[in-house]
Amino acid sequence: MAITLFKKAREIITMDEELGRLKNHDLLVMDNKVAALKKEITREDLKNNYLKDKNMDWQDIRTISAEDYFIFPGxxxxxxxxxxxxxxxxxxxxxxxxxxxxxxxxxxxxxxxxxxxxxxxxxxxxxxxxxxxxxxxxxxxxxxxxxxxxxxxxxxxxxxxxxxxxxxxxxxxxxxxxxxxxxxxxxxxxxxxxxxxxxxxxxxxxxxxxxxxxxxxxxxxxxxxxxxxxxxxxxxxxxxxxxxxxxxxxxxxxxxxxxxxxxxxxxxxxxxxxxxxxxxxxxxxxxxxxxxxxxxxxxxxxxxxxxxxxxxxxxxxxxxxxxxxxxxxxxxxxxxxxxxxxxxxxxxxxxxxxxxxxxxxxxxxxxxxxxxxxxxxxxxxxLNQPEIGSLSVGQAADLFMLDCNRLALAGGLSDPVSALINTGTNQEVDLTMVAGEIVVEDGRLKNIAEREVAAKTNKLAEKMLASKADH
Ligand SMILES: [Zn+2]
CATH class of the missing domain: 3.20.20.140 (Metal-dependent hydrolases)
Structure with a gap:
């Protein structure tokens, strides 16, 4: 089971009607779902309440410091x-x-x-x-x-x-x-x-x-x-x-x-x-x-x-x-x-x-x-899939993180939602998780070689376009 713990997120915009926006909270992802959203998830808490497999240790858990990040649902x-x-x-x-x-x-x-x-x-x-x-x-x-x-x-x-x-x-x-x-x-x-x-x-x-x-x-x-x-x-x-x-x-x-x-x-x-x-x-x-x-x-x-x-x-x-x-x-x-x-x-x-x-x-x-x-x-x-689109316990672990210290956001942090939509010109995010798997990290796709895929796609596109001239 993959476990990721986001520590002390600056703000989590849950899009859950009851939870709203949470400041300085921890978010625990176990397997493909959100397992906890709390002010603080301690080692003891984790061991006693979340880890069924008692052999698992703190080191088995990926911890991500999110103090400078906004977290949004995917x-x-x-x-x-x-x-x-x-x-x-x-x-x-x-x-x-x-x-x-x-x-x-x-x-x-x-x-x-x-x-x-x-x-x-x-x-x-x-x-x-x-x-x-x-x-x-x-x-x-x-x-x-x-x-x-x-x-x-x-x-x-x-x-x-x-x-x-x-x-x-x-x-x-x-x-x-x-x-x-x-x-x-x-x-x-x-x-x-x-x-x-x-x-x-x-x-x-x-x-x-x-x-x-x-x-x-x-x-x-x-x-x-x-x-x-x-x-x-x-x-x-x-x-x-x-x-x-x-x-x-x-x-x-x-x-x-x-x-x-x-x-x-x-x-x-x-x-x-x-x-x-x-x-x-x-x-x-x-x-x-x-x-x-x-x-x-x-x-x-x-x-x-x-x-x-x-x-x-x-x-x-x-x-x-x-x-x-x-x-x-x-x-x-x-x-x-x-x-x-x-x-x-x-x-x-x-x-x-x-x-x-x-x-x-x-x-x-x-x-x-x-x-x-x-x-x-x-x-x-x-899409009739209520398990996505918001972050609360039991929901799909689909989310992305935005670094508050990026230049384009500087001076505009008073409202994270408006900051996301209104500021900046480059909308690439820092981390994206789908079903508990981190697929974008430090702004890069983890599962494919981006330049090679782009180069191959350019070749395929050129070939298709050339066919237009042949007809
Ligand atoms: Zn269309």
């Missing part, structure tokens, strides 16, 4: 496309909106290989861990026809190696251009094949246990890339297996027009028609939802993964987040794919979220505490 990213690491910052799509952006990128994504999925997962998950994120949803939905169906397996392999908690979406596309959808033929699949592989992935990887490090979500890509039939079958499959369901919704005006033209409904009305509302459903974006629709989302407990940077970058619009929160729509935070962000950094996302809504909806519309709530307990509520 952040939760509720929407991403890790593979897009390979196509970020492409010049030709820096100034186009979503549909044109997708149409340019689909043929490049059609060149994805298992190796490319593996390395892009390491990069995206590595960036997330280095910036305090311990749990991520990832929606993988490009299964090129020439590839075997093992791409999502590569993602799980990489996530396990690097040590992130992963809720992987088995994504899908079945409505190609020739049938009135957006993606080309090369990246869409037969629906039978999609459903069979989704069941396979759930059976192989989904862990329903409270402390699960890997879960599977059923996740057709969007109303404009799958058929109505697949939407209906997907939600049935998710409910049959007791897993969550997730898709993109109400992201752009173009999508709204597409749904009105093709189905005669708004995007949300369409999802209601195909049975896609409820506490087991959450949508990425939710930018273009009217007041009535927000009320229906709240009533059905249907959630939103808010992606402010992506929405700004693709000029999609501003999601009505303050209204969602006021009406009781479950809303969490997300970075979205690496090609529409172009980073995997939840602290930067929190800052953008705060500034966007202050500008759009007024100075009191959203505060740092609200944004941190969205990025922690908001995420755990959205």
């Amino acid at each position: 952040l939760i990213n509720t929407h991403h496309h890790f593979y897009q690491v390979l196509t970020r910052n492409i010049r030709e799509v820096q100034d186009v909106e979503l549909f044109a952006w997708l149409k340019y990128l689909y043929p490049i994504w059609a060149e994805l290989t298992p190796e490319a999925v593996y390395y892009s997962t390491l990069v995206a998950a590595g960036e997330l861990l280095k910036t305090g994120c311990t749990t991520s949803v990832d929606q993988f939905y490009v299964f090129p026809r020439q590839e075997k169906l093992t791409l999502l397996d590569e993602e799980f392999r990489a996530a396990q190696e690097i040590g992130i908690r992963l809720h992987a979406c088995r994504g899908s596309m079945s409505l190609s251009e020739k049938d009135g959808g957006l993606p080309p033929d090369r990246v869409v699949q037969e629906e039978e094949e999609i459903l069979a592989d989704t069941s396979r992935v759930i059976e192989k990887y989904h862990d329903p246990n409270p402390q699960a490090k890997q879960r599977v979500i059923v996740s057709p890509c969007s109303p404009f890339s799958v058929t109505e039939e697949l939407m209906k079958e997907s939600i049935k499959l998710a409910r049959h297996h007791g897993v969550m369901a997730h898709t993109h919704l109400a992201e752009t005006k173009d999508e709204d027009e597409f749904c009105q033209e093709k189905f005669g409904f708004s995007p949300l009305e369409y999802m209601e028609k195909v049975g896609w509302v409820g506490p087991d459903v959450f949508f990425a974006h939710g930018v273009h939802l009217n007041n009535e629709e927000l009320k229906r989302m709240a009533r059905t407990d249907t959630g939103v993964a808010h992606c402010p940077i992506s929405n700004m970058k693709l000029s999609s619009g501003t999601a009505p987040v303050p209204e969602m929160r006021a009406k009781g729509v479950p809303v969490a935070l997300a970075v979205d794919g690496s090609a529409s962000n172009d980073a995997s950094n939840m602290i930067a996302e929190m800052k953008s979220c705060l500034l966007l809504h202050k500008l759009q909806s007024g100075i009191t519309s959203l505060g740092p505490e609200d944004v941190l709530q969205m990025a922690t307990t908001g995420g755990s509520e959205l």
Whole structure:
């Protein structure tokens, strides 16, 4: 059993309603959970109350002096496309909106290989861990026809190696251009094949246990890339297996027009028609939802993964987040794919979220505490995994530490939450722990060689990009 004792943390922001913020406290981690949060945990206390194995000695326990550190619960990213690491910052799509952006990128994504999925997962998950994120949803939905169906397996392999908690979406596309959808033929699949592989992935990887490090979500890509039939079958499959369901919704005006033209409904009305509302459903974006629709989302407990940077970058619009929160729509935070962000950094996302809504909806519309709530307990509520997102006894040992003596924080320590979100330009944290394992130490990833992984990923990205020129 691994035991870590954080001594005398300057402040622990627990995000637990009862505990609040704790100053000068010790935090004990045993195995994968928080075992104690106390003013002081002495050797005697530890021996008598926590160490069942009496042969264990003080030396067997890793002690970390946290006097100069803030400790936060690990952040939760509720929407991403890790593979897009390979196509970020492409010049030709820096100034186009979503549909044109997708149409340019689909043929490049059609060149994805298992190796490319593996390395892009390491990069995206590595960036997330280095910036305090311990749990991520990832929606993988490009299964090129020439590839075997093992791409999502590569993602799980990489996530396990690097040590992130992963809720992987088995994504899908079945409505190609020739049938009135957006993606080309090369990246869409037969629906039978999609459903069979989704069941396979759930059976192989989904862990329903409270402390699960890997879960599977059923996740057709969007109303404009799958058929109505697949939407209906997907939600049935998710409910049959007791897993969550997730898709993109109400992201752009173009999508709204597409749904009105093709189905005669708004995007949300369409999802209601195909049975896609409820506490087991959450949508990425939710930018273009009217007041009535927000009320229906709240009533059905249907959630939103808010992606402010992506929405700004693709000029999609501003999601009505303050209204969602006021009406009781479950809303969490997300970075979205690496090609529409172009980073995997939840602290930067929190800052953008705060500034966007202050500008759009007024100075009191959203505060740092609200944004941190969205990025922690908001995420755990959205994903139905209450064991993550806050620190108290029995909760998952997912946390990160921030050094108060870093230059960018100097002079700004009066409020740790606001310091985290508002100050500084480099959001890399000092230590990240997932399920009791330290995966980032002194700001470096422990389980991979960062430069080698980046170099290999650059080569893979160059190769994929070159394929665009060949077509
Ligand atoms: Zn997305």
